[in-house]
Amino acid sequence: MRKHLKNKRLENLIQVGSDRILDLQFGTGEVAYHVILELYDRGNIILTDFELTILYVLRPHTEGDKIKFAVREKYPTSRARESTLPSIDDIKQVLQNAKEGDPLKKVLMPMLEYGPALIEHVFLLNGLKTSAKIGKDFKIDADLDKLYQAILQAEDIMNKAKQYSSQGYIIQKQEERPNTENINEKEYFYSNQEFHPLLYEQHKNMPYKQFESFNQAADEFYSAFEGQKIEMRALQQERDAVKKLENVKKDHSKRIEDLEKTQLEDKQKAELITRNQELVEKAIFAVQTALANQISWADLTNLVKDATANGDPVAKHIKKLKLETNHISLLLSDPYEENELPTILIDIDLSLSAFSNARKYYDLKRNAAKKQQKTIESQSKAFKSAEKKTKQTLKEVQTITNINKARKVYWFEKFFWFISSENYLVIAGRDQQQNELIVKRYMKSNDIYVHADIHGASSVVIKNPSGLPVPPKTLNEAGVMAICYSVAWEAKVVTNAYWVLGEQVTKTAPTGEYLTTGSFMIRGKKNFLPPSHLILGLSFLFRLEDGSIERHKGERKVVYGNDDTISITESDAGKDEVEIEVVDKSDDEEDAENQLEELDNRLETLPELNMEGISNLKNDNIEEDGKENEDSEEESLKSNSDEYDQEESKFPDTQIKIQHFEGTKINVLTEPTQTNNKEEDTETIVYLGDNNPVVLKPRSRVNSENKQKQLKPLSKKSESKEDIKTPQQQIKRGQKSKMRKIKEKYKDQDDEERQLRMTILQSAGTAKDTKKKKAKEINTKSVKKGGQQNKPYKQHIQKQEVQDDGTVDDDEPNVQAEVDMIDALTGIPVSEDELLFAVPVVAPYNTLINYKFKIKLTPGTSRRGKAAKTAVNMFIHDRTITQRERDLLKAVKDEQLARNIPGKVKLSAPRTQAFKR
Numbered sequence: 001m002r003k004h005l006k007n008k009r010l011e012n013l014i015q016v017g018s019d020r021i022l023d024l025q026f027g028t029g030e031v032a033y034h035v036i037l038e039l040y041d042r043g044n045i046i047l048t049d050f051e052l053t054i055l056y057v058l059r060p061h062t063e064g065d066k067i068k069f070a071v072r073e074k075y076p077t078s079r080a081r082e083s084t085l086p087s088i089d090d091i092k093q094v095l096q097n098a099k100e101g102d103p104l105k106k107v108l109m110p111m112l113e114y115g116p117a118l119i120e121h122v123f124l125l126n127g128l129k130t131s132a133k134i135g136k137d138f139k140i141d142a143d144l145d146k147l148y149q150a151i152l153q154a155e156d157i158m159n160k161a162k163q164y165s166s167q168g169y170i171i172q173k174q175e176e177r178p179n180t181e182n183i184n185e186k187e188y189f190y191s192n193q194e195f196h197p198l199l200y201e202q203h204k205n206m207p208y209k210q211f212e213s214f215n216q217a218a219d220e221f222y223s224a225f226e227g228q229k230i231e232m233r234a235l236q237q238e239r240d241a242v243k244k245l246e247n248v249k250k251d252h253s254k255r256i257e258d259l260e261k262t263q264l265e266d267k268q269k270a271e272l273i274t275r276n277q278e279l280v281e282k283a284i285f286a287v288q289t290a291l292a293n294q295i296s297w298a299d300l301t302n303l304v305k306d307a308t309a310n311g312d313p314v315a316k317h318i319k320k321l322k323l324e325t326n327h328i329s330l331l332l333s334d335p336y337e338e339n340e341l342p343t344i345l346i347d348i349d350l351s352l353s354a355f356s357n358a359r360k361y362y363d364l365k366r367n368a369a370k371k372q373q374k375t376i377e378s379q380s381k382a383f384k385s386a387e388k389k390t391k392q393t394l395k396e397v398q399t400i401t402n403i404n405k406a407r408k409v410y411w412f413e414k415f416f417w418f419i420s421s422e423n424y425l426v427i428a429g430r431d432q433q434q435n436e437l438i439v440k441r442y443m444k445s446n447d448i449y450v451h452a453d454i455h456g457a458s459s460v461v462i463k464n465p466s467g468l469p470v471p472p473k474t475l476n477e478a479g480v481m482a483i484c485y486s487v488a489w490e491a492k493v494v495t496n497a498y499w500v501l502g503e504q505v506t507k508t509a510p511t512g513e514y515l516t517t518g519s520f521m522i523r524g525k526k527n528f529l530p531p532s533h534l535i536l537g538l539s540f541l542f543r544l545e546d547g548s549i550e551r552h553k554g555e556r557k558v559v560y561g562n563d564d565t566i567s568i569t570e571s572d573a574g575k576d577e578v579e580i581e582v583v584d585k586s587d588d589e590e591d592a593e594n595q596l597e598e599l600d601n602r603l604e605t606l607p608e609l610n611m612e613g614i615s616n617l618k619n620d621n622i623e624e625d626g627k628e629n630e631d632s633e634e635e636s637l638k639s640n641s642d643e644y645d646q647e648e649s650k651f652p653d654t655q656i657k658i659q660h661f662e663g664t665k666i667n668v669l670t671e672p673t674q675t676n677n678k679e680e681d682t683e684t685i686v687y688l689g690d691n692n693p694v695v696l697k698p699r700s701r702v703n704s705e706n707k708q709k710q711l712k713p714l715s716k717k718s719e720s721k722e723d724i725k726t727p728q729q730q731i732k733r734g735q736k737s738k739m740r741k742i743k744e745k746y747k748d749q750d751d752e753e754r755q756l757r758m759t760i761l762q763s764a765g766t767a768k769d770t771k772k773k774k775a776k777e778i779n780t781k782s783v784k785k786g787g788q789q790n791k792p793y794k795q796h797i798q799k800q801e802v803q804d805d806g807t808v809d810d811d812e813p814n815v816q817a818e819v820d821m822i823d824a825l826t827g828i829p830v831s832e833d834e835l836l837f838a839v840p841v842v843a844p845y846n847t848l849i850n851y852k853f854k855i856k857l858t859p860g861t862s863r864r865g866k867a868a869k870t871a872v873n874m875f876i877h878d879r880t881i882t883q884r885e886r887d888l889l890k891a892v893k894d895e896q897l898a899r900n901i902p903g904k905v906k907l908s909a910p911r912t913q914a915f916k917r
Helices: 088-097 104-111 116-125 140-163 214-223 225-275 277-292 297-309 354-406 432-442 472-484 487-491 589-604 627-644 735-745 751-760 771-780 820-824 864-876 883-891 894-898 912-916
Strands: 010-015 021-026 033-038 044-048 054-057 061-063 067-069 168-178 186-196 208-211 318-322 327-332 344-349 416-419 425-428 448-451 460-462 498-501 536-544 566-570 622-624 654-661 665-672 683-688 692-696 835-844 854-862 905-908
Touching: 088 104, 088 140, 104 116, 116 140, 168 214, 168 225, 186 214, 186 225, 208 214, 214 225, 225 277, 225 344, 225 354, 277 297, 277 318, 277 327, 277 344, 277 354, 297 318, 344 354, 354 835, 354 883, 416 472, 416 835, 425 432, 425 472, 432 460, 448 472, 460 472, 472 487, 472 498, 472 835, 536 864, 536 883, 835 883, 854 864, 864 883, 864 894, 864 905
Parallel strands: 566 622, 566 665, 654 683
Antiparallel strands: 010 021, 021 033, 033 044, 044 054, 061 067, 168 186, 168 208, 318 327, 327 344, 416 425, 425 460, 448 460, 448 498, 536 835, 536 854, 654 665, 683 692, 854 905
8 A cells, every 4th residue: 555655645535425435546647546445344445546446455355246356356336325315105115114113213224324313303303202113102104294304304404514514513411520628519510422513403402512613523522532531430439439428327317217216116015015914924824834834835836826716815915936035926905995006016025024024125225215325426426537538539539530631641651661770761562563563663773672582572672862872781771671571580580681783673584584573683793781680670750740850850860980989980191101009918907808808799799700801890889980991991901912912812910009099089000010920810909098908809810829929019109110010919818719719610711701791791892993092092081080071881892784684674664752751750759849640660670779669579479460559558658658649659540550560479678568468
């Protein structure tokens, strides 16, 4: 279709006959093409040329023996139903063939091209009922003329509608809703029901809105459709809340009525027993005498029946024996002529006298009176409590409704997504189709594509609108996302992901191969990331009002260091000489060794690296202070390696001094040493605080048992580059075994593997730089500490040549996805902020570390829906939460909470078990 219709204008749009068939003509003359839409049955789309010869059909089929819908067949326009007015005889024939009791409107609908609304309109204008039934409300012989006149009137309305533009009317319905301040007062809400081009007779008494054109009415109806749904849902919740309040009132009223009725009955029973005291005593004595003579219960029942039949005056009042409870039922009436009391069946206790039985019923009456009084006294309190709760519910419903109206669904919410700790939007596909959509439509050449070689892993894209290099922390977070949304989550397998540039991803498969939906070809080198743990977090981002956005500017940014951490920086530019200070062991050797152990423990958390490239050191406590630093260190090592030891494949012996100057920066000074032994170790001396030296142990070290020499101090002001000879640091006690283990661990590592590990941590230099260029960069680069001077971490990747056909095909046009709106989302709201709505987010836990509300998710056994509700319950009961934040969290729907959780999870947070209980 795109092939034939591209660059052609829609010239004509007509309805074929009076059927539900549209003909859209693109272009004119012999280059015209027609798109025919059939909007009935299962529907169909047909593309034809200017002669209506079918070029393509969506659903090929045949109708009868002659009509075929297939390529190169002629489209049959004559098959469409034409608009013809039926005659009065035809209408009479159809009505006579119909069953008696059939709705008249239903019988006429197949014959006419009018809708039911217009038919009802002309029925009312001609004195016919809209619900008329054949043989009952409608007599064929008597009312046929009226019916035909109505049909002629409908035909006239249709002809006028074809000639003149119609107005628009939206028919509404008045809905009552309770007032949030005073529940007894009513408010009114008008809900849209339907829209029409005419104000029909049946709608004249209903509220409506009038528009200048039918298009405006339709636009208004569908524009307000979602808002109307939210309002109607809120209205139903308000009605349910008010209904609960009414039920409380009804329950109290019914309880009081029952107690009053019980009092009256007990009083009447007591008075009847008193007035029939002699009869009651005789009945009790007779039954007790029979039981004392050991007459069985069955025989006693028969004896009472026989006595009643013989006209015994006492037995005829005994209606039932309840000997299992030691009671009998007597039917007593008022023996006096007034007959003030009704005849009642009363239970008499055989163990009590008549007077005692009467007193028992008087006691029951007094107890019921006390209960009634307590119920009346507590009624006002109960009503006030119920009203207060109802008002609170109504306010919450209204608040949540307003939040839902303001809630904007962002374009990236249909995918897996999160905002990295450095303010990059990261999206991933939920299935194969979304993976295809993300790469084809939303990924640009300067974006980053992250994936993992494991089944089910999502295609993750880091949106990079600035085009600057993406920092490694964001890359690692995207890698965690790619792994967690795969089978690794259920299998609890730790693996690693890789990243490439967007321009390296293509849908073009090698010759003879085919890529399925959601699969892509990677051209060039993959940059592997360190293995990631399966740890996610659930949190909320809050949409800020425009005036509060400036307060959170720079909240998520690239952090390279601060005064409280150790930052590795390059020494001042322009120094031709590299300063080295060699230090003897001081008296505070024990303290230094403690610091050494602490640093070494921190280093153990890093991925395994060869410490011959000491500048690869990265940690949460040792940060980069600029991209030029790592370039200069690595390039210095490589340059000096070529200059001093061209025959060896390993780095030369290098000593690096990192000195701390008043908490501001650490100078990294490197100098290759020339010794007779080529297996000299690389050592690092760090000054922390009061010039206490700490020697960093290399991660990769060769055995140097025969080269232990005491280091002697040198003056860094007086010594020149030519005079510096760095002796070997004396090996401390216990280090031999560590060096032996390290040597065994890294014995199989070669230059290629070392270079790969450097590339993973973004520390390797480009391979094409010359020695001259490296030396020039070392002497000219200068890094200044400070937030504005820090530049994004430089990515080091050898750009691979992509083939001419190695770009993503253009079946899906690449769209400019808006990412500026993420600046209006914050996870750290403050009391001064004006918050509009909350958006749930599932992201790597490290990303959410500073968010106000967060809970850790790891693979577990809890269902994600239940886990999400538990997490929200914890957030709502947090002591630091504000009322506005609580309302925003309550407004989030349950399906939105759990849809991004990868599978069954385990929640980890303080007091999690208490909230689960």
